[in-house]
Amino acid sequence: MLDHQKDVSSEWETYIPELSMATLAAAMSDTSRMKILCALMDGRAWTATELCSVADIAPSTTSAHLSRLLKANLITCLSQGRHRYFRLYSSHIASFLENMMGVSFHTTHPSRKKVPQELLKARTCYDHLAGEIAVQIYDFLSKNQWITDDGNNLTKSGREGFTQLGIHFDEKVKRKKCCACLDWSERKFHLGGHAGAMLFEFFETNNWIQRVTGYREVIITKQGHRALRKYFSLETE
Structure with missing residues (x-):
């Protein structure tokens, strides 16, 4: 019982609000990534190609930005066959x-x-x-x-x-x-x-x-x- 309580306490100790907020802010601290997020505010799922166009950046750069946003749980990826669509993580x-x-x-x-x-x-x-x-x-x-x-x-x-x-x-x-x-x-x-x-x-x-x-x-x-x-x-x- 004591070991379980210690494990739970340890998990909570790893969550540092200031660090989490700074990490989230860092993920958003780029004009191109903000363009992507704002485009997704229309509520629909977009392809990487569409987001590449709206952000006015190269496909390779778009891929890197999408990976950063996915890692920060700001967006999510939906796969349908060979196609991938991106949308905001939640309301x-x-x-x-x-x-x-x-x-x-x-x-x-x-x-x-x-x-x-x-x-x-x-x-x-x-x-x-x-x-x-x-x-x-x-x-x-x-x-x-x-x-x-x-x-x-x-x-x-x-x-x-x-x-x-x-x-x-x-x-x-x-x-x-x-x-x-x-x-x-x-x-x-x-x-x-x-x-x-x-x-x-x-x-x-x-x-x-x-x-x-x-x-x-x-x-x-x-x-x-x-x-x-x-x-x-x-x-x-």
Whole structure:
């Protein structure tokens, strides 16, 4: 018993938060690797060739960067036959990157005019919607008590509202039902978690939004503008 306790203690002693954070920061401390991570924020799996193009680097260099990111558990690799695809390791990494963008955006004080308006309006945040539109939707959900005050759960009204829209949740999903995700450009919350992902999927399936291939920007369709006005009281045009 004592030996087992000693082994457990020894394992914990090997974890040094400061060292782990420094290691993670080192894995991200390269512009090309950050370009790769930001590209993967669209929630889809990319090939090495596609990431090579978006980062504007040579294939051999891309391979080295991907290995570094894989080792740091920032991304994961999916194999299908002879093809390999890369995506962010988890939604937690996506939230971390979104927060980093917020910090960098507000510490460097860039003019909003220099940021593409389409990106500010609506974009992907891994598997859910971010930007001005997403923040307005979150405000609607909060005002109408579809979510709890901390944004970490759906209320009875919220469940009923999502059901009326045609969104049905899989209760077996272990992911957090919903969460308040801090939007880097608006500095307010948008909806994350399982509910945020389901809402994004619903919007896309019903052609309320369209992704821009290779970018995080999301286009609100004419049908989407009408639907957002009808169901969420948003004036998006």
